[in-house]
Amino acid sequence: MMRKRLEIFPLVNGAAMILIAALTLYPIWYVLINSVLTYEDSMRGASMLWPSSFTLQSYQSIFRASTITAGFFISVARTACATLGHVLFTAAVAYPLSKKYLLGRAVYMRAGLVTMLFSGGLIPTFVLIHGMGLYNRFLVYVIPALFSYYNMLIFRTFFMGMPASIEESAKVDGAGDLRIFLTIVLPNAKAVVATIALYAIVYHWNDVLVGYIYVRNNSLKPLQTILYRIVSENLGSQMQKQAMNAMGRRVSANTIKYAAMMMAILPILMVYPFLQRYLVKGAMLGAIKE
DSSP states (O other), rough: OHHHHHHHHHHHHHHHHHHHHHHHHHHHHHHHHHOOOOOHHHHHOSSSSSSSSOOOOHHHHHHHHHHHHHHHHHHHHHHHHHHHHHHHHHHHHHHHHHHHTTTHHHHHHHHEEEEEOOOOOHHHHHHHHHTTTTTHHHHTTTTTGGOHHHHHHHHHHHHSSSOOOHHHHHHHHTOOHHHOOOOOIIIGGGGHHHHHHHHHHHHHHHHEEEHHHHOOOOOGHHHHHHHHHHSSHHHHHHHHHHHHHSSSOOHHHHHHHHHHHHHHHHHHHHHHHHHHHHHHHHTTOOOOOO
């Protein structure tokens, strides 16, 4: 009886995994097939399983729209700069906090814990951003996101588990703390670096509010903020008229929305598989311990 249960379990488990995968992938498939519909088929209604027609006019109209093209490059630049800055800065803070001989370490840790539990709120944050001269500037995407206390804990936990003999031998050879950090500690923390980088990439690529609240210049708005405007502020209808004037063809505002969504989804789908193998290992290293 027990043997039969063991034989049935893989089948049930496999069927459940297939169902979960289908439920996860279907929304992406739905957006894709509806982004390639012709104007006539889009007006008849959305396709559910297979596109009733195929055209790339919606993607052509998007690439012709300077707003979306600029937003795409802003998103790429923001994600790259902010992720690099976040990883380096957070690791640089975590490294000294992993040393028990650091004066005031307990005070710093308790002060940082408060930031995890309480937030200053939107209005004080807006006043601070404006007072720092970051309002309506590209650096508003980078500087406020340089540090995360939670991600610092993940780095710190890993650094505390590294053998002290590695750093001691480097110091005997004349290496300073900065050189040890850059040439020994960080290269040996690839799993954690990849995990934190993936967290930062997903956050910055998907973030809407920073570009919507703190940036007024349309040429500095990221793709996700522009996509939000397309969906909520009827910007898709304006792009539809521009496409008709430029290409002489009728393009549905709905297919433009779906095509913009696909542009926002694809980069993350392309990056995630390369970093996913580090995710579980790096996240497990974040277990808080002393």
